[in-house]
């Protein structure tokens with residue numbers, strides 16, 4: 262059983278949580294330039310790595326808050342939990358974020374740029 | 383030179399008993415990879431081996447290698463609970479699973495290998511009025527596709543499965559169910575071994591302990607692979623690696639709609655025969671059968687998060703056992719003998735992907751998730767056809783990966799039920 266640290270409640274057993282799958286997926290802007298392929302990649306394709314992975318979890322039988330988690334999908338080691346809206350900080354988290362093929366798609370790059378600009382304001 | 387395969391029969395058993403069974407021919411060779419093959423199949427699970435067998439036997443392509451990173455049949459093929467049925471809802475699924483079931487019915491004969499296919503029936507139970515209505519609708523659709531399927535009332539169920547309690551005051555009363563009599567189970571290892579032996583007899587090289595590392599392509603055409611046993615050239619590459627499909631696809635930038643999840647199962651200590659069919663319950667969420675050795679074989683749903691660790695999470699194991707005891711209190715004192723997990727490749731619509739790709743000569747067969755064992759013969763049959771002709775046939779066509787772009791999903795979450 263995983264022992265998960267909720268950023269709001271601390272360490273609890275896995276059964277109190279639900280997993281919401283891959284984190285940091287940004288919805289492409291809907292316009293006539295968006296191809297069926299890009300839309301289907303957003304909607305259906307999954308980054309499904311053997312190793313470092315960032316996913317969303319919710320403390321469903323606790324505070325009911327969502328948060329992100331960096332986990333190794335082979336060993337189940339958890340490296341980091343962090344709040345929705347922020348980016349990972351650990352070496353493993355940054356690697357997992359960067360390796361995801363989504364970071365290379367057009368809409369993701371535009372989105373990341375936007376995030377950066379917002380940060381400057 | 384290829385040695386002729388010995389024929390398995392009662393006479394060969396008698397004959398070999400005179401030499402204390404010391405002189406049986408090896409069921410397959412253990413060759414080193416050649417430099418060139420006409421086609422390479424990655425993954426020696428049931429689906430991969432069946433693909434190679436039908437490529438050789440039907441399409442005459444015999445210069446084939448099946449490369450396997452572990453041992454043949456050591457993946458989900460050797461880990462599943464072996465439920466076989468074809469009572470799916472949509473026409474596309476009915477067509478491929480029924481195609482498969484028909485092949486099962488003659489498989490032991492065709493392969494000259496006893497795959498212990500046993501048509502003991504698969505009975506799915508309803509525990510609420512709503513479930514029963516939904517079931518009737520499903521049964522009607524299935525029958526319209528010409529597939530056997532019938533609704534049973536509680537007393538018919540009691541006659542069919544004497545150990546079941548049909549008291550209507552239970553927390554999960556048995557209100558009815560639907561039965562596919564032609565469904566059942568088979569011996570999973572024997573399926574892998576049977577296909578391996580038959581493929582080998584056509585000269586197919588099954589190369590174990592040989593992991594695919596890289597896929598090489600030039601000008602958008604497959605030219606070969608790099609493996610743990612070196613570089614091998616080929617123009618056609620069929621990837622059939624189940625839970626590892628995304629890992630392989632990622633090597634060449636193909637983005638599959640697949641998530642890899644552990645699916646667990648367990649067997650109890652062997653007991654005398656008490657159950658001669660397969661029982662599934664979606665509401666209580668479990669399925670169970672009894673093996674020929676007497677072990678109760680049971681399983682439930684997939685784990686809640688992606689993982690490549692073949693063990694699975696403990697709450698799921700607990701749930702599986704609790705559900706079995708809820709439905710059959712008679713099992714409560716049985717001891718567990720073995721427990722394991724396999725990594726299944728789940729698709730958003732619970733249907734498989736049998737498809738060409740953007741790269742010429744590269745084909746994927748994956749996404750069977752929790753229910754692909756039953757499809758082993760059919761999947762191999764249509765995948766071989768796709769690889770040989772570079773064109774999908776009417777059965778495999780709807781399962782192309784383009785369905786996700788076109789929005790033509792084949793949603794079988796209902797028929798997939800507990801998982802199978």
Ligand SMILES: Cc1cc2nc3c(=O)[nH]c(=O)nc-3n(C[C@H](O)[C@H](O)[C@H](O)COP(=O)(O)OP(=O)(O)OC[C@H]3O[C@@H](n4cnc5c(N)ncnc54)[C@H](O)[C@@H]3O)c2cc1C
Nearest residue numbers: 425427428429451457458459462463465594724754755756
């Ligand atoms: C616990 C459990 C219960 C199940 N119960 C049922 C059931 O009751 N009924 C049913 O119909 N289905 C069931 N299934 C699903 C079924 O087992 C699978 O859908 C089916 O076996 C898939 O067959 P396969 O040949 O594609 O996969 P596998 O047998 O997993 O074969 C894939 C092979 O690819 C190899 N491979 C992976 N990566 C590489 C690489 N890079 N290089 C070389 N080789 C590689 C693997 O080692 C493996 O041997 C169950 C699955 C599990 C885990």
Ligand SMILES: [Zn+2]
Nearest residue numbers: 267270320324
């Ligand atoms: Zn919490």
